[in-house]
Amino acid sequence: MVDGIVFGxxxxxxxxxxVLCTRRAVGNPRVSTWAIALAFGVCTLGxxxxxxxxxxxxxxxxxxxxxxxLVAHICAILWCAFLQITMVxxxxxxxxxxxxxxxxxxxxxxxxxxxxxxxxxxxRSDVEFTTxxxxxxxxxxxxxxxxxxxxxxxxxxxxxxxxxARRNWGIRPWSGVGFALSSVSAALGLAYAFSKGSxxxxxxxxxxxxxxxxxxxxxxxxxxxVLFLFGGLTLPMIGALRERLRDKKxxxxx
Numbered sequence: 394m395v396d397g398i399v400f401g402x403x404x405x406x407x408x409x410x411x412v413l414c415t416r417r418a419v420g421n422p423r424v425s426t427w428a429i430a431l432a433f434g435v436c437t438l439g440x441x442x443x444x445x446x447x448x449x450x451x452x453x454x455x456x457x458x459x460x461x462x463l464v465a466h467i468c469a470i471l472w473c474a475f476l477q478i479t480m481v482x483x484x485x486x487x488x489x490x491x492x493x494x495x496x497x498x499x500x501x502x503x504x505x506x507x508x509x510x511x512x513x514x515x516x517r518s519d520v521e522f523t524t525x526x527x528x529x530x531x532x533x534x535x536x537x538x539x540x541x542x543x544x545x546x547x548x549x550x551x552x553x554x555x556x557x558a559r560r561n562w563g564i565r566p567w568s569g570v571g572f573a574l575s576s577v578s579a580a581l582g583l584a585y586a587f588s589k590g591s592x593x594x595x596x597x598x599x600x601x602x603x604x605x606x607x608x609x610x611x612x613x614x615x616x617x618x619v620l621f622l623f624g625g626l627t628l629p630m631i632g633a634l635r636e637r638l639r640d641k642k643x644x645x646x647x
């Protein structure tokens with residue numbers, strides 16, 4: 394129930410933001426604008442597949458158990474990689490961009506090369522890739538590998554978004570607030586990975602907290618992270634649009 398409400402809301406918001414960001418990328422093509430559009434596109438697909446009803450439908454169509462969860466996790470990894478590339482383009486010198494894109498792309502590829510075979514080796518009709526099934530060592534290992542990637546990338550994103558927010562604060566108010574919200578989003582992503590990962594670790598130590606609490610807290614943190622990021626990376630775009638409209642009015646007045 395919580396998953397459906399949270400991820401359904403994120404899907405609707407994601408569709409709107411993806412369209413807006415794609416239009417911006419077409420009008421202002423650069424690495425960061427296209428990376429943002431691609432990030433929101435794969436994120437929207439991921440949260441859509443995380444909706445239980447959609448995941449069940451995909452399973453019925455493909456005949457592959459847990460396929461919705463796999464697609465959602467692949468999209469989350471690509472989403473993080475695209476966001477890293479976005480922030481590198483905005484926060485670092487141009488000569489560093491190519492190497493940074495290769496580094497983040499290589500890390501995401503390695504992560505997928507580990508996760509997908511592990512998924513295929515573990516996947517069967519009597520398991521799901523959720524904390525409810527971490528009594529299966531392969532499920533626990535899969536989730537911990539996935540969450541470790543999320544933890545590391547969100548930590549970097551929190552740092553880069555925070556630094557970019559400080560640079561824009563007072564100079565470009567919309568961008569300053571937007572990147573501050575993006576930093577909060579990354580912090581929520583960290584909290585999600587820590588919450589879910591620590592539950593798995595404490596479960597293996599036979600001292601977990603109630604599963605029902607974890608099943609509410611983790612999806613809520615994940616959904617809030619997505620919504621904060623949608624808002625955070627949309628605000629700079631709105632600010633740029635306002636500046637262009639103001640410049641056009643000034644030119645028309647002259």
